[in-house]
Amino acid sequence: MESQVKIFSGTNSQYLAENIAKSYGSPLGKVEVRRFNDGEMCPVILESIRGDYVFLIQSTISPADNIFELLLLIDSARRASAEYITAVIPYFGYARQDRKDKPRVPIASKMIANLLVAAGANRIMTMDLHAPQIQGFFDIPVDHLESTTIFIPYIKSLDLHDLTFAAPDVGGVNRARQFAIHFNKEMVICDKYRKRPGEISSMTVIGDVTNRNVVICDDIIDTAGTLANAAKLIMEKGAKSVRALITHPVLSGKAYENIENSMLAEVVVCDTLPLKKTSPKIKILSVADLFATAIRNVHEHKSITSLFINN
Ligand code: R5P
DSSP: OOOOEEEEEOSTTHHHHHHHHHHHTSOOOOEEEEEOTTOOEEEEEOSOOTTOEEEEEOOOOSSTHHHHHHHHHHHHHHHTTOSEEEEEESSOTTTTOOSOOSTTOOOHHHHHHHHHHHHTOSEEEEESOSSGGGGGGOSSOEEEEOTHHHHHHHHHHHTOSSEEEEESSGGGHHHHHHHHHHHTOOEEEEEEEEEETTEEEEEEEESOOTTOEEEEEEEEESSSHHHHHHHHHHHHTTOSEEEEEEEEEOOOTTHHHHHHTSSOSOEEEETTSOOSSOOTTEEEEOOHHHHHHHHHHHHTTOOSGGGOTTO
């Protein structure tokens, strides 16, 4: 019998996986997550996958159960004789710990990469890694999708004049530059300094935003502290409006409050993570069609670069 594409999901990414499977045109396979009394997890794939091309969808956001569920699913697929296993990780969590920048800290993203490969993943598909060089932590192929494919048409649809793109910190310069190059517009940089994770000690804007409609581009919105501070600063420097394009809506702590009380006109995010609630300022754009096309292209050995807008 010919090998088939079979798509399954971990618990946290179920909502997105259903849309990816629908867009791909095949039903989402069934997984039952059984638990022992103490909470120990045992995800069971409820159909034969012998000889099949299996795509397992799960974002690895904290808590660690999400990563662990994905690792167990990969192990189940390997032991069930799947031909080829792709871990589809729309949001690759723990990516912010990608270097040893202080003594005695882990490089968590490298450790997660090792675990995924050790469990039996043959390929990784993900989107907007915190730092693209994290791809190098894997010794298997990584298909790294870009949210510009989703965000650029949205910005075009707004038909805004006097656009300027902004990086909310120096780590985001390349991201903002991709937009600036595409639209042939200027970009500015917010210089952010943190003494500890989740707390901003100071921020300044490098560049002119007077009378501009500013679009801040970032990979993650967590507490929304970075974004709210950047938006305030940009408006104080004379911008006409400020909005944000953020790939991964982590949204922890007082994020919703910070967004609602901020000077941001809107925060546009992708559905790589489920949102806990709605907000009048948050607009969600789906990555389901993009991931479905990427799955098809991987399976048919077609180009992934063709899915990028700035290729
Ligand atoms: C950091 O380098 C990331 O790109 C984001 O800017 C950061 O994670 C956002 O965090 P928060 O929303 O808590 O300021």
